[in-house]
Amino acid sequence: MKIQQIKFNNQNKKYSIFIGNNIIKILPNQIRLICPNVKKIAFIIDSRVPIKFKRALLKSLRKYDLTFLGFSPSEKSKSMNSVNYFLNKLFAKNFNRSDLIIGVGGGIIGDLSGFVSSIFKRGINYVNLPTTLLSQVDAAVGGKTGVNSIYGKNLIGSFAQPKLVVCDTSFLKSLKRKEMICGYAEILKHAVIKDKKFFDWLKINTKSILQHRSDKLIYAIKKSCSIKLQFVNKDTDEKNYRMILNFGHTFAHAIEVKNNYTKSITHGEAVLAGMILATKLSVIKKVCNKKTLNDLLEIYKTNSLNYTFKRYEKLAEIIKLIPFLKNDKKNNDEKINFILLNKIGKTTLPNKNKISLNELRRKVKLFNKC
Numbered sequence: 001m002k003i004q005q006i007k008f009n010n011q012n013k014k015y016s017i018f019i020g021n022n023i024i025k026i027l028p029n030q031i032r033l034i035c036p037n038v039k040k041i042a043f044i045i046d047s048r049v050p051i052k053f054k055r056a057l058l059k060s061l062r063k064y065d066l067t068f069l070g071f072s073p074s075e076k077s078k079s080m081n082s083v084n085y086f087l088n089k090l091f092a093k094n095f096n097r098s099d100l101i102i103g104v105g106g107g108i109i110g111d112l113s114g115f116v117s118s119i120f121k122r123g124i125n126y127v128n129l130p131t132t133l134l135s136q137v138d139a140a141v142g143g144k145t146g147v148n149s150i151y152g153k154n155l156i157g158s159f160a161q162p163k164l165v166v167c168d169t170s171f172l173k174s175l176k177r178k179e180m181i182c183g184y185a186e187i188l189k190h191a192v193i194k195d196k197k198f199f200d201w202l203k204i205n206t207k208s209i210l211q212h213r214s215d216k217l218i219y220a221i222k223k224s225c226s227i228k229l230q231f232v233n234k235d236t237d238e239k240n241y242r243m244i245l246n247f248g249h250t251f252a253h254a255i256e257v258k259n260n261y262t263k264s265i266t267h268g269e270a271v272l273a274g275m276i277l278a279t280k281l282s283v284i285k286k287v288c289n290k291k292t293l294n295d296l297l298e299i300y301k302t303n304s305l306n307y308t309f310k311r312y313e314k315l316a317e318i319i320k321l322i323p324f325l326k327n328d329k330k331n332n333d334e335k336i337n338f339i340l341l342n343k344i345g346k347t348t349l350p351n352k353n354k355i356s357l358n359e360l361r362r363k364v365k366l367f368n369k370c
Helices: 024-034 051-060 080-092 107-122 133-139 169-174 177-194 196-210 214-234 241-246 249-258 267-284 290-302 315-325 357-364
Strands: 004-009 014-020 040-046 065-071 100-105 125-130 144-149 152-159 164-168 341-343
Touching (some): 014 214, 024 051, 024 164, 051 100, 065 080, 080 107, 080 144, 100 107, 107 133, 107 144, 107 152, 125 133, 133 169, 133 177, 133 214, 152 249, 164 169, 177 196, 177 214, 196 214, 214 241, 241 249, 290 341
Parallel strands (some): 040 065
Antiparallel strands (some): 004 014, 144 152
16 A cells, blocks of 8 residues: 555644554655754654664664664653653754754653653654554554643643654554554544544444554554544634543543553553543433443444453442543633543434533433443
């Protein structure tokens, strides 16, 4: 399959997302086009990225003054301490605003390096080279950057669009099933909230995606990015409409915070659990019917994804999540701001389903009836 291109274009920013297999070779020409005055490039790179990719980057961009800043990403290290570390490295190397940062890694690397680029001297050029399925379909698209606080996930950050995103599926070949599921969760979410036909396609092709079938992966990544960009283009700074992308994430972030961001549950697994909980809440609130929930459950069952929410079939486990919902960044008063599901391909609008903690405690007691 040839290289796919999606263009992000709104009044504030224009950039391209390239998707394909073995395409990091396009970087030199693209950098010359979008950042002609670059002299220095800093790679903020996941230390687990295979050495062959590091060598390929070094070879293709050898004309520039290159700095490699290795990093072991985790939700705990996604912090202001790490931001200050990278800022100080850039200052020590005398980087200017006309130079370039390239983030090479998963979503944490993208969030962190994007945030660093947005605040270094009030903004330095930034290119995102995502290396996980999750980052290629979600974190690399849309311009959200940031780090965690002790009070919650991604509470410190900015909106900053990159100059370029390159999604090379050759990076995904080394990923284990658990990591592929992590990205698949966001692909499925995009289908659930916006595109019934894509959801039906996923019913047939999910196994191929999880088994690294290149043609299916490239199609799913392009489709997923295109759906996300529809929301981002309408609401770049997440004032309203873009909040629909947070379907399932209110519960998911609570799950992650409660588990102290440990590796026992990935972000994608938390999102898969969160979507089921949000859909059950939708049924209880009579926003959607039980068939919609069953359609979603069927794709979980067929692809052995039920394990992600089994724990939260127990009422006691759901109730434990409620205190961690209060600090979700989408809340603007004492109520929890949920995005609920009408049917596959359509959600409620933002700010239409605000639920108090007391009401939520009553509603979750009915989940087992779904």
